[in-house]
Amino acid sequence: MDVIELSWWQLALAALMVVALAGCMAAARLGMSRSLLVAAARTVIQLALVGLVLEALFAAERLHWVALMALGMLLIAGREVMARQKRRLLGGWAFGIGTVAMFLSSFTVTVLTLTVIIGPEPWYRPQYAIPLLGMMLGNTMTGVALALDRLTETAWRQRAVIENRLMLGQRWKEAIGDIRREAMRSGLMPMINAMAAAGVVSLPGMMTGQILAGSPPALAVKYQILIMFTITLGTGFGTLAAVAAGSRRLFDGRERLRLDRLAVPK
Amino acid sequence: MSATAPPATDSLRLDRLGIGELESVDLAVEPGEILCLSGASGAGKSRLLRAVADLEPHRGEVWLGELAQSAVPGHRWRRRVMLVPAESHWWADGVGEHLADPGDRDLEALGFDREVLGWQVSRLSSGEKQRLALLRALCREPAALLLDEPTANLDDATARRVEAWLVERVRERGWPVIWVAHDRAQIGRVARRHLRIHGGGLVEEEQAAWT
Numbered sequence: 001m002d003v004i005e006l007s008w009w010q011l012a013l014a015a016l017m018v019v020a021l022a023g024c025m026a027a028a029r030l031g032m033s034r035s036l037l038v039a040a041a042r043t044v045i046q047l048a049l050v051g052l053v054l055e056a057l058f059a060a061e062r063l064h065w066v067a068l069m070a071l072g073m074l075l076i077a078g079r080e081v082m083a084r085q086k087r088r089l090l091g092g093w094a095f096g097i098g099t100v101a102m103f104l105s106s107f108t109v110t111v112l113t114l115t116v117i118i119g120p121e122p123w124y125r126p127q128y129a130i131p132l133l134g135m136m137l138g139n140t141m142t143g144v145a146l147a148l149d150r151l152t153e154t155a156w157r158q159r160a161v162i163e164n165r166l167m168l169g170q171r172w173k174e175a176i177g178d179i180r181r182e183a184m185r186s187g188l189m190p191m192i193n194a195m196a197a198a199g200v201v202s203l204p205g206m207m208t209g210q211i212l213a214g215s216p217p218a219l220a221v222k223y224q225i226l227i228m229f230t231i232t233l234g235t236g237f238g239t240l241a242a243v244a245a246g247s248r249r250l251f252d253g254r255e256r257l258r259l260d261r262l263a264v265p266k
Numbered sequence: 267m268s269a270t271a272p273p274a275t276d277s278l279r280l281d282r283l284g285i286g287e288l289e290s291v292d293l294a295v296e297p298g299e300i301l302c303l304s305g306a307s308g309a310g311k312s313r314l315l316r317a318v319a320d321l322e323p324h325r326g327e328v329w330l331g332e333l334a335q336s337a338v339p340g341h342r343w344r345r346r347v348m349l350v351p352a353e354s355h356w357w358a359d360g361v362g363e364h365l366a367d368p369g370d371r372d373l374e375a376l377g378f379d380r381e382v383l384g385w386q387v388s389r390l391s392s393g394e395k396q397r398l399a400l401l402r403a404l405c406r407e408p409a410a411l412l413l414d415e416p417t418a419n420l421d422d423a424t425a426r427r428v429e430a431w432l433v434e435r436v437r438e439r440g441w442p443v444i445w446v447a448h449d450r451a452q453i454g455r456v457a458r459r460h461l462r463i464h465g466g467g468l469v470e471e472e473q474a475a476w477t
Contacts, residue, residue: 169345255340
């Protein structure tokens, strides 16, 4: 079974309805119509562009183009992790820790999944590699950003407690242990919730897409389970690395709490 | 708290210590000696103690006997040179989780009994917290003490009781102590030497006038 072809005029019909919604909101003076239209326009432009990039990438099927695309995605994700933190580490550490953590976990798990589990020919075949990496990075990014934000924010609020523990002769790891656990929890919670609700509350997007594209549901389910697990692995190890490196950076070589290494929120 | 351990014989020496406004502080506190430190608020008393405990980057060196601050990891230094801050902070819910088996004699001297170990931290008054914070630090068998206004939140009678207990323990254990205090009467009772922070340095105060 093939997917039913979708032409531009059919999309224009859906777009017209979005415009109608904006018109209704404007007429009722509810605001938001402008930002709704801007966001809708961004969706069209960004997705159309990425479509072109993917078409070119799929046609070329070269490792270095795939790697370049992956690198671009990683750097944008790293920037996003940094932007989502209220009190981020100064001196490039927020970007560095986030990016390295995502690189280590997402890339390793993606490459492992491609070579060992799925096994397309060649292993970097962009139809598999890019969507897989995209889902990994998107979720790992959320986990790492949440965990680092929680880590620095809680350390800031509880600095007196941490220092009091240091005064009593505790090691830095012990003094910040509770906060590290909390940060890990907030990084992993979204993924654990998603796995718990999968199929019962929500039909995961990738599975829905595959079914729409004509895959038998049983195969789509297998892929979805694989993706859920690999995303959990990526998020888990990424968060683990980011929390370990981030909390270490909060202390110096003399195990002093150094909150002067955090940015002051504007 | 083991009462059998021999008293400490190490003195605490500050060697050209500098932090913030304070420059090149040289100071030696003998074993069993209590040195009182006073000064206007904001003069840097607490920061000086934080530097001695190595909680903030600073200049100069601190010695405990033959042991240099920079020669041991931070946590091991702070385990020996223990700072008790003016306001204590607690991380677990129960009091008992913070105190390593305190002796009955100490609990009694501070006006508690063993039941206190089952109390909730959230229900402690500020005075109870202050007394338990002192006990919490002393239970860990340090080798020197840095006390930041240890009786600030206590009423007069309790302050005298805690003060007497502290002095007795210090004499018995031979700890060198730097004690930040405001009350001149208290300083006269506990210390032989009294230094005041003034204009980026320490000035010796005449002790005899207050005893």
